[in-house]
Amino acid sequence: MTMQLTRRDALVFTVAGVAAATVGLPAMAKGVDDAISAFAGDMKVGTGKITVTAPEIAENGNSVPIEVSVDSAMEGDDMVAEIMILADGNPNPGVATFKFSALSGEASASTRIRLAKTQNVVAVAKMKDGSVYSASREVKVTIGGCGG
């Protein structure tokens, strides 16, 4: 039997396609989850403490200013060891990792990054005592930053 595509069938296919795409979403962010579990080890990832500052809308994804900071005294055990930056919609989610010391004084750093499309910028901080905190911020990108 040759398959005839009626309008009704086409509609069914479209709906099925959208459903499949929706189901597929968590898998897209898998690279980020893997990177976080590799970074955090066995520690549970908490929220709060860490702040990601980024523009809500970036006209040019080639250079998006971001700032990360953690509420920490940076003395004794209350110290941030590392902050990892991830972008869940880039071809490779890893962006950069900042490593701090007692000489840092504050746990904050800024840089400029490329974003291929609208996506979440995720920051994960590891404290000296091993605890891990994470925060994310969505940046809407008008023009992608990974060339073509």
Add this chain to the structure above:
Amino acid sequence: MAKIKPRVKVPKKAEAGEVVTIKTLISHTMESGQRKDKKTGEIIPQDIVNYFKATFNGETVFETDIGAAVSTNPYIEFTLKVPESGTVGFLWKTDNDGDFETEKKITVS
């Protein structure tokens, strides 16, 4: 490749224990390894600045592992709690262009 030149902005003077902001920028194309050559259709290999370190009198203050998603002419801003007069050292490592170093003095009044 254009000439690679590091630029840093460090306050000349600080008070003991003051937390100062240090801004750094190095001119580099940061070829991401994702772009294709428009003529040949082949992927242009990655060529980036991959590491940055700042020291104070030889002691490590701040390090960054840099990925291909950091923009052209990588800009990094961080803080330093100045304990005494001294020299801030900066080091960048690149995939193909070797290392780049510079330094700046801070005087505690």
